[in-house]
Amino acid sequence: MYDLFFQKLNEKISFTAEEQAIISSYLTTKKLRKKQYLLQEGDVCKTIAFVQKGALRAYSVNEKGVENVLQFALEGWIISDLYSFMTGEPATYYIDAIEDCELLLITKAAQEEVFAKVPKYETYSRMQITGAYLAMQKRITSLLSLSLNERYLNFINIYPNIVQRVPQHMVASYLGLTPETVSRIRKRLSAK
Amino acid sequence: MYDLFFQKLNEKISFTAEEQAIISSYLTTKKLRKKQYLLQEGDVCKTIAFVQKGALRAYSVNEKGVENVLQFALEGWIISDLYSFMTGEPATYYIDAIEDCELLLITKAAQEEVFAKVPKYETYSRMQITGAYLAMQKRITSLLSLSLNERYLNFINIYPNIVQRVPQHMVASYLGLTPETVSRIRKRLSAK
DNA sequence: TGATTTCATTGACTATTATCAACGTATTTT
DNA sequence: AAAATACGTTGATAATAGTCAATGAAATCA
Numbered sequence: 001m002y003d004l005f006f007q008k009l010n011e012k013i014s015f016t017a018e019e020q021a022i023i024s025s026y027l028t029t030k031k032l033r034k035k036q037y038l039l040q041e042g043d044v045c046k047t048i049a050f051v052q053k054g055a056l057r058a059y060s061v062n063e064k065g066v067e068n069v070l071q072f073a074l075e076g077w078i079i080s081d082l083y084s085f086m087t088g089e090p091a092t093y094y095i096d097a098i099e100d101c102e103l104l105l106i107t108k109a110a111q112e113e114v115f116a117k118v119p120k121y122e123t124y125s126r127m128q129i130t131g132a133y134l135a136m137q138k139r140i141t142s143l144l145s146l147s148l149n150e151r152y153l154n155f156i157n158i159y160p161n162i163v164q165r166v167p168q169h170m171v172a173s174y175l176g177l178t179p180e181t182v183s184r185i186r187k188r189l190s191a192k
Numbered sequence: 193m194y195d196l197f198f199q200k201l202n203e204k205i206s207f208t209a210e211e212q213a214i215i216s217s218y219l220t221t222k223k224l225r226k227k228q229y230l231l232q233e234g235d236v237c238k239t240i241a242f243v244q245k246g247a248l249r250a251y252s253v254n255e256k257g258v259e260n261v262l263q264f265a266l267e268g269w270i271i272s273d274l275y276s277f278m279t280g281e282p283a284t285y286y287i288d289a290i291e292d293c294e295l296l297l298i299t300k301a302a303q304e305e306v307f308a309k310v311p312k313y314e315t316y317s318r319m320q321i322t323g324a325y326l327a328m329q330k331r332i333t334s335l336l337s338l339s340l341n342e343r344y345l346n347f348i349n350i351y352p353n354i355v356q357r358v359p360q361h362m363v364a365s366y367l368g369l370t371p372e373t374v375s376r377i378r379k380r381l382s383a384k
Numbered sequence: 385t386g387a388t389t390t391c392a393t394t395g396a397c398t399a400t401t402a403t404c405a406a407c408g409t410a411t412t413t414t
Numbered sequence: 415a416a417a418a419t420a421c422g423t424t425g426a427t428a429a430t431a432g433t434c435a436a437t438g439a440a441a442t443c444a
Contacts, residue, residue: 066337068336086326123307126314136329144335
């Protein structure tokens, strides 16, 4: 049932069967159909979601209605409005399903009980957020120092599976480009 | 001696005097003169540095010799090449002192012993990196969705103290702009 | 203190990408 | 199955920031 979830955990730290049983007891499952929201701006984000199946994105919408994609999540990834989750403040972005999804959810209260009962889970959690921090740092470096061509190439190198499953205009938004520009970059690249 | 350091810790979680004594015993101090390196590209980053006094920056240098500022750190902040620190791989960026600095250092081995002896310190560490992650997320949003004017204004709003202490061309680099562009933005803003 | 280097500003020019609009195709909805 | 919507591509144009170069001021160094 929770195979992928524990596979990911055990890649970083090994958990015993008992520990896994304790953790499991705090998880709930949720299915989302394509285009459904997991979270809407203004709601408080009550859970962190682990993706068992499907694809989601987190995005904000500015005054002019322009969408900015902050994050994608595929199988094995985690997605949440972490600021809202941590503070209880209303969310500043939306999370919705790009494909039909199966998720595992954990609430803040549940997470804290698991931290208390299975300290290794807090270590895992620290390592997980550290990894997310480092990935984000790479993204900033890519935004600051690469040409648009390199930025796109770098992206499809790191996330080949995203490019195949996500509409191009969302990728453009993630990269800070217009859809037209991504289309032209692809054209240039395919000409070579 | 370690006043500022424990002040920062206690803002998030309170530590007893004993706990603070244990943690202290794992810290070392280091002074840096302006322009000295804390870390050079290619070295393994052995420590995380807490800034007691002064200002530093982390930056990478590309093939053309262009510097890209990834991070600033002032009093009370933490700075490190976390990827190198975590993995033991050679650092991909430099850290140097913008002003004379006084630092507290903790090695990876020391950190792990402290995690074992004072579990709360791991909780603190998780919260600290989570905060850094969220700050970085805001920076990405600023890079993706704000006009250059707004980006500069947003920066001086969040970090007024950095603008006063750091050369303008480093701020420009942090914002992904040329020094000329920042100069023109400032001119435009002062005209209003 | 005088010399040297670093830094910020300004102007002229160029390259690049966003914007706007139109079109054809694919996908979704009813 | 037909209609409506969403998506990607292409072209023309405009706006914007980068590049290059020169200057003066400030900070650093010897």
